[in-house]
Amino acid sequence: MAAPPIVNPALDNPDPGDAYQALYDTLGDAYWQASDITGKDTIHGLQEEIGKIIDAIDQQQLKDNTDLFIKIGAQVQATNSALKDLQTSINSITKNITTAGKVISAITTVLSLFP
């Protein structure tokens, strides 16, 4: 039976990180528009603070995603294990035919010893 999907609800919801990024980029544009160094200094300081918030959001979201990766990893491993068993089973059929041939060959050898 197919495993239930693993989905982080947060992935489908609006992301606060995107809102902060929009602000960050707006400040970035303002920085390059500012004509004097005092204005640039002020905007740069603000942008750095917003950058720290984005850092924190991104690190938390990557951490949340890590938990989901681990859960999916278990499912992937289970399927890979089943596939390996199947491959072994298929290989054994070929091997059985070869083995049967060898057994027949061995019997033939024994029979030839006692004409």
Next chain:
Amino acid sequence: MVTLSPLAKSTATFSTATATVVTNSEQAYTTANQLHHDEQVAAAIGSYDTPGWSPYTATTPLLTPDQVAARTKVLEGLKAYADALAALAETKNRNTALNTAASAAGVNLQSLTAAGAPKLTSVFPSISALSETETAGISTAIDGLAKVLLNTRAQRGIAKATTDMDPSVQALCKLIDSDARILRRQADVDYQGPITNENQFIQNNRSIDPALRRAEIGKLITLAAQQKANDAMLAQLQQAVLALGKAHTALMNAANGKDPEALKERLDDLVKFGTDLGAYYASVPAAAE
């Protein structure tokens, strides 16, 4: 007879393209971590005059080694899965091995009857040595039966595995896409930070040597170009991952006998995005350089 040939070609293509996506996803994490480290170094240089500044202040990785390892493990698992599907669907080598085994069994059977018939006829009067034609017939029968058995098993195995795995593959593709979106946002900060820091240095040190000033301005332009290239690569990764999810669903449907025509189209998309992605990574210098 159950034929796996079309599925063999599709699973092989899927496996190759998946390997490209996996490799580039792993590369994206490494690049993002290095970039984040460089950003923190640039920020530390910019804040040198701040009280309490110390070169021993540790940088914080964007992704810890454990977090990278969790992702790498799943990605490598996905690659192994795609390789296993391709191996199961691959019939050429298996058929060669079967032919060899079946022929050997037939020949050995012929030798057996030739050697044993004189003794056995007293018990089983109808026994006689097998002719070459009969031997060939037995070999063909063994070969044919085994192929039907194996190909049917493989076909059913692929159908079941892809059906079982599809929800996980879709969830995984969504997760990688989510990661890529986060990495793009973080890269925006990790590039803009050093760029504005660099510019602050230029603006606040107008009396520096003109040649040095020119070189520093050149760095701004180089960093901005790397930022664009890095963002384009991550966007390409998102498209490749999306294509991977769709191709897997199409592969599952085809393995279950549904809509085989859609599979080629989905695989073509996956190969295209995977090839473009590989070309991006090969042509663009590492973001952190």
